[in-house]
Amino acid sequence: YLPHPKTFSDWRTDHAFKSPIRIFHGEQDNVVPPSLAKESYDIIKAAGAEDIGMKTYAGLEHSASDEELQDVAKELLGMLPESTPSL
Numbered sequence: 001y002l003p004h005p006k007t008f009s010d011w012r013t014d015h016a017f018k019s020p021i022r023i024f025h026g027e028q029d030n031v032v033p034p035s036l037a038k039e040s041y042d043i044i045k046a047a048g049a050e051d052i053g054m055k056t057y058a059g060l061e062h063s064a065s066d067e068e069l070q071d072v073a074k075e076l077l078g079m080l081p082e083s084t085p086s087l
Contacts, residue, residue, distance in 0.1 A: 020051040
């Protein structure tokens with residue numbers, strides 16, 4: 001989430017918005033409310049992010065679940081370029 005959303009526009013660069021951005025958040029998080037995650041998503045999207053996604057997890061509190069970690073790994077692997085073995 002964006003802890004200081006009002007200063008976000010000062011931070012962003014055009015390059016940052018060409019990078020994929022993903023938000024994963026528990027729907028029962030009592031430390032960082034889900035509404036802050038959604039607000040962050042909306043701010044980043046409105047600021048021009050071209051490739052942003054958000055997924056929430058029912059019943060998940062302020063922690064991580066196996067499902068969430070698998071989704072993060074899947075996203076990261078999908079963002080990496082294919083490699084060819086060095087000869």
